[in-house]
Amino acid sequence: MKALSTTVVIVGSGSAGISAGFELYQQGTPFILLERGEQVGGAGKFGAHGVFAINSKQQRAKHVAYGYADAFKGLTDYNHFFVNGELLARFLKESGENIDRLAEMGLPVTVEQSEQKAHLNDPLVYHKFNDFKKKMTNWDKLPDKFRAAGNQVLTGMAAVDVEYDDGLKAVIDEDADGNRTRIAAKKVIFADGGYCGSPEMMAAKYADNAALLNLGERKADGTGIRLAAKLGANTDHNPVLFAHGCAPSLSINPMRRDSSVETLTNLPLLWVDQTANRFVDENVVYDFAMWANAAHNVGGQYYVLVDQKTLDQFRTQEVAMEDTFERQFCDVGETPKTTVGPLPNIQKDFDAAMTSGEVVKGTSVADLAAKLGLPLAALRRSLKVYNQAVESKDDAVFLKAADALQFTVDDGPIYAIVEHCAILGTLDGVNVDRNCQAVGKTGLPIKDIYLVGNNVNGLYSDGYPSYEGIANGFAFVSGWIAAKEAVKSLKQESVEA
Numbered sequence: 001m002k003a004l005s006t007t008v009v010i011v012g013s014g015s016a017g018i019s020a021g022f023e024l025y026q027q028g029t030p031f032i033l034l035e036r037g038e039q040v041g042g043a044g045k046f047g048a049h050g051v052f053a054i055n056s057k058q059q060r061a062k063h064v065a066y067g068y069a070d071a072f073k074g075l076t077d078y079n080h081f082f083v084n085g086e087l088l089a090r091f092l093k094e095s096g097e098n099i100d101r102l103a104e105m106g107l108p109v110t111v112e113q114s115e116q117k118a119h120l121n122d123p124l125v126y127h128k129f130n131d132f133k134k135k136m137t138n139w140d141k142l143p144d145k146f147r148a149a150g151n152q153v154l155t156g157m158a159a160v161d162v163e164y165d166d167g168l169k170a171v172i173d174e175d176a177d178g179n180r181t182r183i184a185a186k187k188v189i190f191a192d193g194g195y196c197g198s199p200e201m202m203a204a205k206y207a208d209n210a211a212l213l214n215l216g217e218r219k220a221d222g223t224g225i226r227l228a229a230k231l232g233a234n235t236d237h238n239p240v241l242f243a244h245g246c247a248p249s250l251s252i253n254p255m256r257r258d259s260s261v262e263t264l265t266n267l268p269l270l271w272v273d274q275t276a277n278r279f280v281d282e283n284v285v286y287d288f289a290m291w292a293n294a295a296h297n298v299g300g301q302y303y304v305l306v307d308q309k310t311l312d313q314f315r316t317q318e319v320a321m322e323d324t325f326e327r328q329f330c331d332v333g334e335t336p337k338t339t340v341g342p343l344p345n346i347q348k349d350f351d352a353a354m355t356s357g358e359v360v361k362g363t364s365v366a367d368l369a370a371k372l373g374l375p376l377a378a379l380r381r382s383l384k385v386y387n388q389a390v391e392s393k394d395d396a397v398f399l400k401a402a403d404a405l406q407f408t409v410d411d412g413p414i415y416a417i418v419e420h421c422a423i424l425g426t427l428d429g430v431n432v433d434r435n436c437q438a439v440g441k442t443g444l445p446i447k448d449i450y451l452v453g454n455n456v457n458g459l460y461s462d463g464y465p466s467y468e469g470i471a472n473g474f475a476f477v478s479g480w481i482a483a484k485e486a487v488k489s490l491k492q493e494s495v496e497a
Contacts, residue, residue, distance in 0.1 A: 001172075005184040006032045006152070008486055009171040010191060011159045011224055014042020014217070015472055016453030017191035018139065019479030021146055021153075022105050027487050031151050032183055033143070034173050036158035042193050042217050043424055043454075044472050045139045047255070049328055050109055050128035051473035055096035058111040059124060066123030068092055071467075078465050082238070084458025086434035091459070091477050098477050099127055106138035114468050115327040118287035126468045130332050157181070158219075162188065162227050168448035186493075187448045187486040189436075190224025191479055194242070194426035194454035197221040202426075205239035211300030213247055213420035215255065224455045225429040231446055233430045233438040237457040240427040242464050242471060243292030245325075246302075247422050248358040254325045254422075260346035261353045264314065265419050266324040267340065268404040270305045270386050273298040276369070276378035278386065281398040285324045289464045295421035296463075303360075303372065304417040305383075310407045311415065315346045321406070350415060357418070364412040372416060383409050427464060427471065429455040435485040436478050450486060452478035 008024055008031040010017050017033065018040065024031045033040075053059070054071050071092050076083055102109055109127035114120055129135045143153040156175055163169040163182075171183045195201040197218035202209045229235050247253040252262045268282035279302070280294040295302055313319065318341045326336045343349075353359035362368025365383065369376040387409065389395040393402040430451045431439050438446040453475035464471065 002179070002181040003184070004032065004152070004181055006030050007185060007490065008187045008189065008483075009034065009159070009183055009185045010189045011171070012042060012190070012192035013040035013153070014191060014193050014453065015044030015048070015475035016193075016479035017042070017189070018105075018142055019101075019476040020189045020191060020452065020483040021151075022101070022142065023480050023483035024487070025146050025149055025151065027483070028149070029487050029490065031146075032185070033146065033151070033153045034157045034159055034171075035153070035155045036192075036219050038155055039140070040143055040153065040155065041136070041139055042220070044475055045136055047215070047424060048469070048472040049115060049132060050126050050469045051098070051102070051476060052125050052467055052469040053095040053099050053127050053473055054092055054125060056099040056111060056127065057096070058099065058127070059096070062111065062124060064111075064124045066125060070123070071125070075459075075465065075467065079461035082461035084432070087432065087436070087456075087458050090434050090481065091474050094477050094481065095473055098473070098480065101480065102476065106141060107135050110332050112332060116287055116466075116468060117322055117324065117327065118290075119466065119468060128332055132331070159190075159192070159223055159227070162231070164231055166447070186490060187450065189450040189452060189479070189482045189486065190228065190455055191452045191475075192224045192455065193217050193220030194429060195220060195222030195225060196242070196423060196425045206241065208296065208300030208421070211420055212241075213249065213253070213422045215247070215250075215253060215422050216242065216425040220425060220454070222429075224451055228430045228438045228446070228449055228451055231438070231449060232440045233446055233449070234441050235430055235457075237428045237431070238462045240460045240462060240464070241292075241296060241423050242425040242427050242454065243289065243296050243421055244424045244464065245288045245292055245422045246295050246419050248353070248417055248419055249356070251356070252353060252358055254328075257325075257329065259353070260314070260343040260349040261359060261417055263323055263340060263343065264306060265304050265417055267321045268400065269310075269407060270409050271302050271419070272305060272374075272379065272382050273302045274374070276374040277382055278398060281395070281400045283400060283404055286322075287466055288324070289466045291324075292421050292423070293463050295419070300421040302419050304419055305409050306407065306415050306417075307409050308413045308415075309410065311346055311350065313407075314341050314343050316342055318342060319406070321404070353417070360416045360418065362412065362414045362416070365414060367412070368414045368416060424471075425454050427454055427460050428457050431457045436482040437485065448489075450482035452482045
């Protein structure tokens with residue numbers, strides 16, 4: 001087996017891992033960064049548009065009143081006190097300074113209004129990357145800085161085991177050909193992003209796993225969580241999906257922005273679940289987390305129903321509805337569109353999606369019910385009640401706003417877009433202390449073992465909350481915390497020696 005040695009091993013180069021690496025680089029502590037992909041970065045690089053923070057210099061300059069007390073109480077209450085209070089407090093208190101760190105890393109952000117329509121009147125806590133493409137370019141420059149300081153960044157290398165005997169002895173990694181390397185080290189920071197890439201772990205935790213649309217990092221296979229558990233770390237926690245929006249498929253998803261089918265799924269039209277009943281005020285589409293949670297609650301899948309008349313209207317007219325993802329793809333300072341259409345290719349897009357099964361067409365209500373396996377009586381009732389709500393502009397059940405009650409769904413032809421709960425990852429894993437050090441069942445820390453980002457329990461009780469950018473913000477801050485604590489521990493050990 002090939003042998004290397006260093007002081008700290010970082011597993012994963014997403015937001016948490018790259019943040020940990022930057023801190024060690026600044027501190028002059030030797031490290032090896034392992035990335036199982038062929039290029040550095042994870043969900044924070046390829047998908048995230050910003051981070052949550054409080055008390056940043058930018059917020060203070062804008063006299064933002066929302067601070068620690070509001071955020072701590074809000075998150076604690078939201079999670080019904082199923083939180084790691086010490087870790088939550090430390091994250092919040094260091095989140096503002098992290099904004100300055102991001103600028104030092106070449107990943108500058110600007111505090112601005114939420115990207116989500118449901119949160120336009122929320123306090124200014126969201127800090128958006130100034131330039132999404134430049135963020136990815138600058139991310140790729142960080143490994144060169146690390147290497148120039150004498151560290152190693154090894155891509156295509158996955159951690160597979162650890163040697164441990166009253167402290168860390170080594171991390172074992174493996175390349176795509178099965179060749180292994182023993183890396184002697186004193187500390188390890190697992191920043192490998194949860195377990196959404198592990199079919200076994202996902203199936204064990206989520207009954208609707210088969211219906212979920214995984215838009216996250218499939219290379220996040222739970223390695224850090226499993227290896228920490230092997231060393232006695234406490235992994236008891238409710239499973240928490242990083243549920244974020246919904247989409248029909250990997251080919252018709254919000255990141256591609258090239259299908260009218262996807263556009264219609266991003267609007268508050270008529271939705272029914274797999275029992276043919278409405279299940280939510282469809283305006284929830286404007287809150288990514290709650291939208292996905294609503295879909296997760298009905299088995300991870302539902303149907304968006306439109307008739308031919310509605311399709312033709314979208315093809316030829318501008319409709320006063322906002323695409324929920326419109327704001328996400330605006331750069332800082334850009335003005336979003338608040339209408340949709342005309343969509344001249346909509347019929348072509350729907351016909352193509354029918355071939356692939358992402359859209360099902362019924363010549364009548366009965367035909368559609370038969371093709372989807374829905375109870376006909378329930379579907380007819382849902383259409384009748386919804387159409388009455390549209391006509392009267394009064395949704396007596398789900399209280400949908402009148403301006404969103406625009407389209408009835410009449411008998412044939414009717415299209416059903418098969419919509420799935422989308423996930424960006426998972427948000428549960430290992431219990432840690434306020435220093436991001438793994439703890440065992442008794443609560444005592446496990447020496448030398450740190451977990452960060454989506455590997456960590458304690459920020460969420462059962463679902464991703466509507467605090468925009470909080471997962472990415474926590475990833476950067478927790479990586480920073482773990483690296484600082486690892487250095488502090490190393491210095492203490494040196495003194496004791």
